[in-house]
Amino acid sequence: MSVYYSLCLIAACLTTALVLFSLPVFRFIDEDTTTARSNSLDGMRFFLASFVIFHHLDCTYTYIATGKWTPTSEWLIYMGKYGVALFFMTTAFLFWGKVRNSQTVDWVELYKKRFFRIVPLATFCSMIALIMLFSFTESKPLTIETISNSLAWFDGGLWNSKPAVTNFDKSWMALAGVTWTLRWEWIFYFTLPLFFIFNKWSIELTIVLFGFSVYFLPDITRDAYLWSYFFAGMLCRELKDKIQLTKIQANIMLVFTITLAFLAQPEIFRSPEKFFLIIIFFSIVSGADLFGLLTTTASKRLGAISYSLYLTQGLVLFPISLYFSQRNEFALDMKTMTIFIFSYILICILSAFTYHLIERPFMSGFKKNITIPTSRLVK
Numbered sequence: 001m002s003v004y005y006s007l008c009l010i011a012a013c014l015t016t017a018l019v020l021f022s023l024p025v026f027r028f029i030d031e032d033t034t035t036a037r038s039n040s041l042d043g044m045r046f047f048l049a050s051f052v053i054f055h056h057l058d059c060t061y062t063y064i065a066t067g068k069w070t071p072t073s074e075w076l077i078y079m080g081k082y083g084v085a086l087f088f089m090t091t092a093f094l095f096w097g098k099v100r101n102s103q104t105v106d107w108v109e110l111y112k113k114r115f116f117r118i119v120p121l122a123t124f125c126s127m128i129a130l131i132m133l134f135s136f137t138e139s140k141p142l143t144i145e146t147i148s149n150s151l152a153w154f155d156g157g158l159w160n161s162k163p164a165v166t167n168f169d170k171s172w173m174a175l176a177g178v179t180w181t182l183r184w185e186w187i188f189y190f191t192l193p194l195f196f197i198f199n200k201w202s203i204e205l206t207i208v209l210f211g212f213s214v215y216f217l218p219d220i221t222r223d224a225y226l227w228s229y230f231f232a233g234m235l236c237r238e239l240k241d242k243i244q245l246t247k248i249q250a251n252i253m254l255v256f257t258i259t260l261a262f263l264a265q266p267e268i269f270r271s272p273e274k275f276f277l278i279i280i281f282f283s284i285v286s287g288a289d290l291f292g293l294l295t296t297t298a299s300k301r302l303g304a305i306s307y308s309l310y311l312t313q314g315l316v317l318f319p320i321s322l323y324f325s326q327r328n329e330f331a332l333d334m335k336t337m338t339i340f341i342f343s344y345i346l347i348c349i350l351s352a353f354t355y356h357l358i359e360r361p362f363m364s365g366f367k368k369n370i371t372i373p374t375s376r377l378v379k
Helices: 003-020 024-030 039-066 074-099 107-136 144-152 171-175 180-197 199-215 224-242 247-264 271-285 297-304 306-325 334-367
Strands: none
Touching: 003 039, 003 074, 003 297, 003 334, 024 297, 024 334, 039 074, 039 271, 039 297, 039 306, 039 334, 074 180, 074 199, 074 224, 074 271, 107 171, 107 180, 107 306, 107 334, 171 306, 180 199, 180 224, 199 224, 199 271, 224 271, 247 271, 297 306, 297 334, 306 334
């Protein structure tokens, strides 16, 4: 996709979603919300999930046109990758914030809460994905291997195993390949007890971990950049207590850094982009709301359903990819843009219902039984 086409698509999708979800009909999303949450952070999650969707819309177009699930727009690649990076930073910011000042933590309860937050929706999406694969792609004889491969889809993201269950060799497309991030979320949760041991030296710990992940860890593992995002989120949690910004200052710093990052185009997964992301993220947790955009009613509603937005996108994009790949004509014109806008809005509406019917019941059903003793929690 060209930059101009991508910008038009993004603007149309975001504008339509924000207008639609400001309507009273979506008021049911507002239930059980709490004022203790960071509204800017929730609003940011909506845009991050949307950036990943736009990146995968680009991949969808390429698959329809060439049969290969690969991006063509470098700009949308940046948006998708940075969206995931900021999601990881958000996870680390929140959960390091939960344990950094605690004397004791009930780890069993914490992991129980994470289980019921992540697994129910992941299980639902895997079930629908398998149904689509068996229905829309060429099946193969039912064997023990097929059954075993099908069961592997219900791992709750712990291993991200999505083996083929039919003759279609890109089975992961049914979930747009997004579940790899769930595995890394679990990895971070399981390292929290180790970090907790050193919480008396929280600022020193986070500085050392981030510096190590940027300068030395790349020589040890190719996944160093993923660890750096988590450690950057932890570092931002420490800096939040030590550097105070007014909302105006935070907004100016956010807009300036986004503009500078757009012009400088820091290379993905290299050290410079991490510092841009830290400033962007720190601005938002310090109160930046893009002059009100992140705290509108629609942004907060869509932010609340961001996990569903992220996880259900493949359930819409996969059948669209299969349907149009069987047709010869699919150009980047107004017809295609209309299809993509409709697909994006359909993902948003589907996510509103999966949040209401799956996510929230499991979260609220166990919330009262799960507490983490701490003096200062980040909700």
